[in-house]
Amino acid sequence: MAKINRIRTFAMALVFIGIFIMYIAIFVFSNSPILMSIAMIIGFLSVISSSFVYLWIGMKSTKSVPVTCPNCEKQTKILGKVDVCMHCEEPLTLDPELEGKELDARYNRKNFQS
Numbered sequence: 668m669a670k671i672n673r674i675r676t677f678a679m680a681l682v683f684i685g686i687f688i689m690y691i692a693i694f695v696f697s698n699s700p701i702l703m704s705i706a707m708i709i710g711f712l713s714v715i716s717s718s719f720v721y722l723w724i725g726m727k728s729t730k731s732v733p734v735t736c737p738n739c740e741k742q743t744k745i746l747g748k749v750d751v752c753m754h755c756e757e758p759l760t761l762d763p764e765l766e767g768k769e770l771d772a773r774y775n776r777k778n779f780q781s
């Protein structure tokens with residue numbers, strides 16, 4: 668997954684986890700004010716931190732470089748030196764020296780994990 672999408676997914680997950688924790692706080696810890704307060708605070712912090720992640724990815728994406736993917740010929744963005752196409756997951760790099768072995772090794776390793 669492209670870095671921007673990955674971070675967005677993470678921020679989205681934080682929102683849902685936060686809401687889930689607050690839901691648990693209300694319905695599971697309803698007879699324990701201390702546990703409920705702690706869970707509410709954790710859930711709240713989770714939602715707040717996701718806003719910061721969104722803010723951060725917003726700033727990051729202004730620094731990303733728009734390119735046309737050589738594989739699927741759609742517009743995508745590169746974050747950092749090495750990233751993958753948002754549409755077809757084609758590995759892309761801005762640094763010509765990184766083309767070849769290093770990139771291959773990285774993506775092979777990723778494939779082994781999944």
Ligand SMILES: [Zn+2]
Binds near residue numbers: 738740741754755
């Ligand atoms: Zn592509």
